[in-house]
Amino acid sequence: MAQVMRKDKILLAIAIAHTLTIVSLGYILLGFAGMALFAIGFVIGLVFWLAAPEGIGFRRIRLPYFLTLVFLFCTKSKNARWIFFPHSLV
Secondary structure: OHHHHHOOHHHHHHHHHHHHHHHHHHHHHHHHHHHHHHHHHHHHHHHHHHHOOOOOOHHHHHHHHHHHHHHHHHHHHHHHHOOOOOOOOO
16 A cells, blocks of 8 residues: 555556546446446556555566567457447547
């Protein structure tokens, strides 16, 4: 809990508000099952961020960050090529 208290209170409030907003919009747009599926990532991400020690620089997280972007690009490209979402603007 001491780790959480070291985070800036305004930044903490913004992060919690952002997570709650995304989860609420997910419920409105997707219903409970869709919201639950996508909320897992946001809530676990918030918990990991709260548990992370202060002072972790970008150099330590750049590999997972860029790998995530590459996988996102690959997924979007696959969805567009295979017309996975026929009415979406991919």
